[in-house]
Amino acid sequence: MANTITFIGAGNMAKAIIGGLLDSGVSPSSITATAPSDDGLAPLRERLGIHTQTDNVEAVKGADVVILAVKPQIMKSVCAPLAEAVQAYKPLIVSIAAGLEAATIDGWLGGGTALVRCMPNTPSLVGVGASGLFANPAVSDAQRALATELMEAVGIVEWVEQESLLDAVTAVSGSAPAYFFLMFEAMEEAGVAQGLSAATARRLAIQTALGAATMAGQSKHDPATLKRNVMSPGGTTERAIAHLEDAQLRDTIKGAMQACARRAAEMANELSAD
Ligand SMILES: NC(=O)C1=CN([C@@H]2O[C@H](COP(=O)(O)OP(=O)(O)OC[C@H]3O[C@@H](n4cnc5c(N)ncnc54)[C@H](O)[C@@H]3O)[C@@H](O)[C@H]2O)C=CC1
Numbered sequence: 001m002a003n004t005i006t007f008i009g010a011g012n013m014a015k016a017i018i019g020g021l022l023d024s025g026v027s028p029s030s031i032t033a034t035a036p037s038d039d040g041l042a043p044l045r046e047r048l049g050i051h052t053q054t055d056n057v058e059a060v061k062g063a064d065v066v067i068l069a070v071k072p073q074i075m076k077s078v079c080a081p082l083a084e085a086v087q088a089y090k091p092l093i094v095s096i097a098a099g100l101e102a103a104t105i106d107g108w109l110g111g112g113t114a115l116v117r118c119m120p121n122t123p124s125l126v127g128v129g130a131s132g133l134f135a136n137p138a139v140s141d142a143q144r145a146l147a148t149e150l151m152e153a154v155g156i157v158e159w160v161e162q163e164s165l166l167d168a169v170t171a172v173s174g175s176a177p178a179y180f181f182l183m184f185e186a187m188e189e190a191g192v193a194q195g196l197s198a199a200t201a202r203r204l205a206i207q208t209a210l211g212a213a214t215m216a217g218q219s220k221h222d223p224a225t226l227k228r229n230v231m232s233p234g235g236t237t238e239r240a241i242a243h244l245e246d247a248q249l250r251d252t253i254k255g256a257m258q259a260c261a262r263r264a265a266e267m268a269n270e271l272s273a274d
């Protein structure tokens with residue numbers, strides 16, 4: 001990728017995308033990351049070789065893509081000082097903030113910006129991220145292609161044509177690594193309760209998830225069929241799955257995802273009213 005990319009904010013999600021981009025062969029010299037103090041930036045500069053900057057406005061000047069990677073709650077105060085440089089240099093803006101609507105951010109940046117909203121996830125760090133993208137009407141086809149190229153460097157990309165669907169993307173992939181991490185915690189605890197060492201239980205659980213995800217991604221069968229293939233009639237898996245179904249696991253997951261998407265919509269309302 002020949003474009004220059006500036007990350008405003010160098011926290012967990014920015015670092016995950018930067019790590020994935022570098023692993024995919026993007027040159028460190030094309031990436032700049034900012035933070036209010038140099039403390040967190042020095043390791044990025046020294047270990048990854050990317051540019052760093054404590055002045056957001058300077059970092060925006062001349063960048064082809066500006067990725068807004070700060071917490072939604074401080075986005076307004078971060079965007080307002082950037083408006084002049086954004087209007088002058090017209091980079092593609094990519095916001096990864098949960099909830100915050102494109103029109104709200106566009107307004108904070110002075111209006112008329114080409115803005116892509118992206119909902120990535122932290123496995124971008126290891127090149128197996130999943131991102132949902134939405135473009136506002138000012139985004140050109142070339143900028144859409146650029147956003148696709150950028151996020152495909154760290155995983156898969158799905159475009160949505162309705163902005164509100166990004167809340168569903170947040171529920172199904174943005175927040176979802178945490179659901180699986182919770183599952184690993186629970187499986188490790190249960191494995192230990194059955195006598196395994198924590199290390200053994202963790203290793204087996206994680207490898208099994210990796211195997212199941214790889215199989216589901218490659219198989220011509222749907223997940224329900226793959227599940228049935230594990231369930232020998234009268235066997236062990238049947239009992240385990242019956243327990244999960246009796247415990248309303250599907251409803252629990254649905255409820256969690258509804259809570260997630262509702263919170264994204266709530267945040268959009270709270271923050272646009274600021
Ligand atoms: N963590 C995740 O799994 C995901 C996060 N997101 C979104 O990514 C954004 C960032 O989230 P995280 O990386 O988790 O948060 P974080 O708290 O790890 O990172 C935010 C970074 O912004 C920096 N920052 C604060 N004020 C700043 C300023 N004035 N100028 C420049 N940088 C400043 C902080 O130093 C911090 O490192 C949020 O909007 C969140 O909704 C989206 C998808 C997944």
Ligand SMILES: O=C(O)[C@@H]1CCC=N1
Binds near residue numbers: 170175
């Ligand atoms: O929890 C959050 O608000 C962010 C957005 C998606 C994942 N982490």
